[in-house]
Amino acid sequence: MAAPRVATTLVTGASPGAREQAIAQLLHQNGAFSAVILEGLPDGRPLLEPSPSLLIERISPGCLCCTGNLVLRVTLNRLLRRAPERLYIGVADAGHLSQLRSWLAAAPYDQLLELAPIVHT
Template structure:
């Protein structure tokens, strides 16, 4: 892992609203003054509390298994996010079923040099 690795947190919870609330609370606790990016698994909800802004990118990937059938979509989205170099990354997952596989995938090249996985956020 390099010194410039992006802190990345995997976020799990019973609902999309709970995951988004957890991310919002984490951003507030951190006093987010820089930029952050969020990749959420699932369809957009008009009541979403995470609003894209100049300091917050919000991306969505179709619901499904992000480490199996959704791997390519997640990889493309993640690569786009990494090119913009945010200061923090959250990945919200609809299910914990393959959480260990996703974590393992993110710890392999090239992501092992680009990301620093922080403790998971369970909402």
């Protein structure tokens, strides 16, 4: 039997703080073992802190479907090996959001991720 796909939400917004705040609210609502990939550095003090039930990775800002593709792929693969129930990806630039979503919906991620609607902050 195949493992259940990880519920995955892309979160975009004007600032790292807005994206983190939106993800923090979603985490509070769901309460599941979750992983978060955040693009860029926090605005001041980070809102999200790693814990036994929350994995957090930060990656350099840049287009995640173009120049940041390899970094995102490595980070995503590493987190998926930990089998989170939910995954949130904070995206700084919404310009290529449809391409990023298409990339995540293609093999091999189509068998691993269940894409939820995009959250705009």
